[in-house]
Every structure is written in structure tokens, then in C-alpha cells.
Amino acid sequence: MQLVCLALATAITLLALITHMTIGTAQNASPILKNTTLPEDPRNTLMFSWKANSVLMLFMTVSFASDFFVETNLLVLYNALLAGVLAATAAFVAIQAGANPLKFPPMPLFTSIAMLGISSYVLSAGF
Secondary structure, three states, X not given: OXXXXXXXHHHHHHHHXXXXXXXXXXXXXXXXXXXXXXXXXXXXXXXXXXXXXXXXXXXXXXXXXXXXXXOOHHHHHHHHHHHHHHHHHHHHHHHHOOOOHXXXXXXXXXXXXXXXXXXXXXXXXXX
């Protein structure tokens, strides 16, 4: 069961990365980045943030997947907790904007990654 949770955490993170880089870039980032009426600094900050998120999800995917080859339970726990913090941040952003957090894609996404990662960690530790 531990490997199933780990595989699902890895797969969801990889799927999120691919979706972020393809559909997300086209639908969310590109319209803002192409808007030349916005000041350059905020656009550059958004571009950096968008690319940094891609790097973060790539490293999360590799970190989860690495546990299949080398037991890195603490790295799995770290990624799970990081995903939990990102889920809480997404919920905060949604609530602040007056939106339903469950309908803001990053919140349920990172919540599921966090839950699967923590489950994998707990099951591997034999609690």
C-alpha cells in the first residue's frame, strides 16, 4: 500500500507539472505575459514565479520517484509537508479572493499530493 501511495503522489505531481507547463501556460500565464500594458517588473516577476513553480514540481516529482530506488523517507515527508503548505496557501489565496478553495485547482491538487505523501511516509515507517 505504501508503494501505491508513493506511485500516486509521483504520478499526480508529474501530471500537475505537465499540465502546468502546457495547458496552464497557455491559459493562465501567456495572456498576462503578453499584455504589454502591464509594467515590465510585475510581468517578469510572474514569469519567474511561473518557471519557479515548474522547477519546484519537477523536483517534487523526482524526489517522490527517487524513493522507489533509494529509501528517502524524510524526502517524501518533506515533499508531503511542502505540498500541504502549498495547499494551505492556495486555500488562503482563494478565500482572500472570495472564491471557493475547493474550486481553485492548486488547493485540491496539493492537498491530494500531501495526503498521499504523508500516507506513504506513515505506511513505510510502520506506524
